[in-house]
Structure formats: structure tokens, C-alpha cells
Amino acid sequence: MSRALVVAIFLVLLVLHQDFWLRDNASLVLEIVPIGLAYHMSFTVLAALFWLAVVRLAWPYSHEDEDDQGGEQ
Amino acid sequence: MTQTVIVIIYLALLLTLGYLSGRMFRGNSNDYFVASRSIGPTVLFMSIFGTTMTAFAMVGSTAESFRVGIGTYGKIASSSALIHSACFFLVGLPLWALGKRNGFHTQIEFFRARFESSKLGYLLFPILVGLIIPYLLVGLMGAGSVMQGVTRGAFPEFFPSTGGAVPPWLTCLVISGVVLYYIFAGGVRSAAWANTFQTLVFIIMGFIAFVTISAKLGGLQAASSMADPSKAVRAGNMTEMQFLSYCLIPLSVGMFPHLFQNCLTAKSAKSFRLTLVGHPLAIMLTWIPCILIGFWATGAVMPDGVTPVIPEGTSPNAVLGMMVGKLATPVIGGLVTAGIMAAIMSSLDSQFVAVGTMFTKDIVVHSYGPERFSESQLVLLARGFICAIVLVTYLLTLVEPRQVFSLGIWCFSGFAGLFPLIFAAIYWKKATKLGAYAAVIGGAASWLLMFQASGYGKNSSFMVAGVMPVAIVFATCAICMIAGSLLSQPPRQETLDKFFRKRVKV
Numbered sequence: 001m002s003r004a005l006v007v008a009i010f011l012v013l014l015v016l017h018q019d020f021w022l023r024d025n026a027s028l029v030l031e032i033v034p035i036g037l038a039y040h041m042s043f044t045v046l047a048a049l050f051w052l053a054v055v056r057l058a059w060p061y062s063h064e065d066e067d068d069q070g071g072e073q
Numbered sequence: 074m075t076q077t078v079i080v081i082i083y084l085a086l087l088l089t090l091g092y093l094s095g096r097m098f099r100g101n102s103n104d105y106f107v108a109s110r111s112i113g114p115t116v117l118f119m120s121i122f123g124t125t126m127t128a129f130a131m132v133g134s135t136a137e138s139f140r141v142g143i144g145t146y147g148k149i150a151s152s153s154a155l156i157h158s159a160c161f162f163l164v165g166l167p168l169w170a171l172g173k174r175n176g177f178h179t180q181i182e183f184f185r186a187r188f189e190s191s192k193l194g195y196l197l198f199p200i201l202v203g204l205i206i207p208y209l210l211v212g213l214m215g216a217g218s219v220m221q222g223v224t225r226g227a228f229p230e231f232f233p234s235t236g237g238a239v240p241p242w243l244t245c246l247v248i249s250g251v252v253l254y255y256i257f258a259g260g261v262r263s264a265a266w267a268n269t270f271q272t273l274v275f276i277i278m279g280f281i282a283f284v285t286i287s288a289k290l291g292g293l294q295a296a297s298s299m300a301d302p303s304k305a306v307r308a309g310n311m312t313e314m315q316f317l318s319y320c321l322i323p324l325s326v327g328m329f330p331h332l333f334q335n336c337l338t339a340k341s342a343k344s345f346r347l348t349l350v351g352h353p354l355a356i357m358l359t360w361i362p363c364i365l366i367g368f369w370a371t372g373a374v375m376p377d378g379v380t381p382v383i384p385e386g387t388s389p390n391a392v393l394g395m396m397v398g399k400l401a402t403p404v405i406g407g408l409v410t411a412g413i414m415a416a417i418m419s420s421l422d423s424q425f426v427a428v429g430t431m432f433t434k435d436i437v438v439h440s441y442g443p444e445r446f447s448e449s450q451l452v453l454l455a456r457g458f459i460c461a462i463v464l465v466t467y468l469l470t471l472v473e474p475r476q477v478f479s480l481g482i483w484c485f486s487g488f489a490g491l492f493p494l495i496f497a498a499i500y501w502k503k504a505t506k507l508g509a510y511a512a513v514i515g516g517a518a519s520w521l522l523m524f525q526a527s528g529y530g531k532n533s534s535f536m537v538a539g540v541m542p543v544a545i546v547f548a549t550c551a552i553c554m555i556a557g558s559l560l561s562q563p564p565r566q567e568t569l570d571k572f573f574r575k576r577v578k579v
Binding site for chain 2: 018019023030036039050052061
């Protein structure tokens, strides 16, 4: 995953965070969770998946860096 | 009474944990301050998460949800899910690498070296410590409010002035004493161990509170149907500009001195991977129960079907304590209270260690040289300064209380406003000493002016031109950094080579 793609997805997520379209929608999902809250719960899961993708596909540290562990012991 | 006994047992467990981790303490300042950079992924994740979640996350979130509705989660928690991890990735990881390579223990050591200025440290020190004090206040005030809420009527002979509840001054005193004991026993290693244990406790107890309270209110659907529908939406509770500008608040984690120190304890870059992915999910697990409890509290009635659980005029800070105290059994109430104390103490410990480290390394050692004091004297000095700061904070808890959420936001705004400083230090080669001075002075001055204008946090709805104060502090800091840097000579090549080596590839 290229750096440009990571930045682009991050920006899209920032835009999705501003869910003005649900601003005055008081309906309850499953009669329990207000829809605005359910949306942001889904957003949180999406954010975790995004960071999982970054860790798996765009991790900036090489093996050499990874092996360079806690050298002060 | 039962709740108090359970909390006391929990505190005794923590003291034992502090004693055990203290036995692993290697007696040198490197172990005391950065645990010899030996912390692995799981403890790092739990420790960082526990540090970022405080009274603000449990007491404050419930209070704010009660006050302005479920938009509270979006404006601070879901944005944090994205932005906190971005800070760990873009700031924490490079700082870990630079810190390890150059032997930094504190943020100020990093800034002094990067901007080639010893005096910058003396300017930053009082600002960073000054901003940590409200953060410590948030923790202690939250602990006091919750304990008072759940023990109401338990000790009428001892505490008649609080209706028989354990008074906040006593809770604050005990909590401070316990945290001081276990960090004195083993420094940042003790804090990391205690955080790991406490993070598990507060996530589990938050969930238990959620299940118990919903059951008492007749189930999840019944609880939500009782709630005030006007609190199920953002409209009427917060503006879109306010919601948008709140997104800057989570940037504070990039500037927290205690998180800087937490990052330095990591064993390897790989240790951060779990934190990046797990942190957003852990935020959701912690915040959602509290947000829903606050939402339900807006309309919840006791089993008689008439009496409101939260009487009119109740302080929002007391909502979580009252919901737990009135709707859970004493045993559950005690366990949940212990969980809330866990969330609070898991932040206080790292903050205490960080202020002690900054004082020792950035003021004492920097001023008198590394040979002037022995290792054990340095640890003693750190402990002395921590005690002084705790005393100041404790005395501040005795004056007129503020809303936990509001005070927390002011503290975070200060740190988030200074984010351009750290970002430029890491990524902009042309960032200079003049730019850094201008950024710190401009950011701090704008924060102070607005904090004063808000009545020192008393006006919890304070905004400037429709946006949160953090946006103004952030913009001031960024503009000052850019202008100051462009107007001065770039740093020496030797300095740039130290901070912009190819190996830091983020």
C-alpha cells in the first residue's frame, strides 16, 4: 500500500467522521442505540481496520529496524 | 459500606502489585524512567491505553452524554480512534527511534537537541507541567465525585456534611497515596504493570455496570426508550463547527509528556503494532457503556416508575456514581467503583512519573551536570518533585470544583495546540529555534488568554467565532512556527543529520 493511498484513505475517513446527514435523526437502531451513535461505532471499527491495513501493508520499518531492539539492558 | 470495602481491597491489591514490581526495579535511573526500554507489545498497548483513558473517559463521558447527548462519542471518542493511532504512528514511532538512538528520556531533551537551544527547555518545562496539573485535577476530582456518589448515606456518623458519603478530599488523599506508593516502588515499570492490570479492570467493570444498569431499567430497549430523545441527536446540542473543531483535541496525545515517556519504554518498533490497531477498539469498549449510561440517565426512573434516578440540578460529574449507586447491587457498585478508580489511577501514575522525570532530567541534571548527583539521589529528587506537584494538585481539588469534561478539554486543548511544534520538529528540516520559541509562546499565550476569558473553565460552552479554543491555539502555534522558521537560518547540518537519518522512514 503506497503512502499516497494511506493518506487518501485517512482523509476520506476524516470526511466520513463529519456525519452531518444524521445530525437530527433520532431513530434507534434495534430500538437500543441512537443511529448517530451506531454510525460512530461503525466508524471506530473502520478506523481499526484502516490501522490494521497500515500495519500489515504499509509498515515503514524494515527488518533491520525491527531487530534493533532495546539495546540498553 | 460494601462499596467502600471492595474499593479498599482493590487498592490493597494495587499496593501489592507495586511492591512486586518494585522488587524487579534495577535501582538505576534508566530503569526508573524508561524501564530500560524493555516493554513488549501487550503491556505497551495496555499501558498507553490506560494512560489515555482517565476520569475524562468514564466520569466525564457519562456527564457530557447526560448534558449534551450521544454526540459526545463522535466529537471526542471516534475521532480519537482515528487520530490517536495516527499520533502513535506519525509521532510516537519516530520519537521512539530517535529517543533510543540518542538516549532521550523526555520530550524536552528531544526539543533541546532538535532546536539547538538549552533555554527552550526552561520555557517548555513550566508550560508542560502547568498543563499536566489540570489533567491531574481531572483524575482526582473524578475519583472524589464517583466515590461520593456511590457511598451516599453509608457513613452518616463520620461524614454528616456530605450526607454520609466519603468526602472527595479523603478519596483524593487516599488515591494520591496509593499511586505515589506504587510508582515510588518501581517507577515507570510499576506504572506499566499497574496500567495493564487496571485497564483490564476498568474495561470489564464498565461492561458490568452497563449490563447491570440496563437490566435494572428493564432491559436495553426499555432503558433507551426512557431517555430524552433530544439527547439522541447532535442537532440542538452542538453545532457542526464545534463538532468539527473537536477533531483537533485528540492530537493532544502527540504532545503529552507522559505518553512520550510511555513510547520510549517500547522494546522495538514492532511493539507499536498492537497499539495502533487495538487502541480504537479499546476506546469503543470503554466509551460506549458510559455514553449510553449518560444517555439513559436523561430519563431513567427508579423501579417505582415515578422517581427520577438523577434528580434535577444534579452535577453532571455525579451522574455515573449515582446511576451505579442507585441501580446496581452494593457488590456490583463496589466493583464498578473500583473499575472507575482503576481508569483514574492508570493515568495519574504515568503523569506523576513524567513530571518527576522532566524535573530531574530537564532541570536538575541539565543545570548541574550528570556527575553532580548519584543515581539514587536523582530518583529521590524525582520523588520529591512529584510529591510537591501532587500536593499542589490536591490543594486545588479543595477549591471550587469544575466540570471534569470541561477541565479535561482545556488541558487537552493546550497540548493539542502545541502539536505543530512536535510535528515540525520531526518532519520539517527548516523548522528552527526561532520558530520553536514563537510556536511555544504564541500557543501558550493564546491558550492562557482564552482560558482566562472562559472564567478558568467555568464557562463550559466557551467558543471563539463558533469553533473550539483548540483550533485557535493550534492555528496560532502553526503560524508562529512557520513564520519564525522562515525568518531565521535553518539548523546546522550536523543537527539535521542527527534527526533526519534515512532509517526514520515514517
